[in-house]
Amino acid sequence: MKQEIAEIRAMGMLAWLAAQDDLFPVFLGATGVSEGDVRARAGEVEFLASVVDFVMMDDAWVIACAADQGWPPQEIMAIRMALPGGDLPAWT
Secondary structure (H helix, E strand, O other), X not given: OOHHHHHHHHHHHHHHHHOXXXXXXXXXXXXXXXXXXXXXXXXXXXXXXXXXXXXXXXXXHHHHHHHHHOOOOHHHHHHHHXXXXXXXXXXX
């Protein structure tokens, strides 16, 4: 996947996350960003990578986000791999 496409899809994931009333506050707390920071940084590729990383922390979030976007769940891993740092090995 090209990085430009991954960025657009990651923005869709951010929009999905922001619409989750129960999950968005968890993201804010886990990352330490405010809603204003989210708006200001939404176009930064590194920030978008952190959104994808956050969603990937829970299989249920991956499945729900992918279903909402109309993608197969494995698409989210492809998105992450196309963003900065996505080519690094995962040690977990």
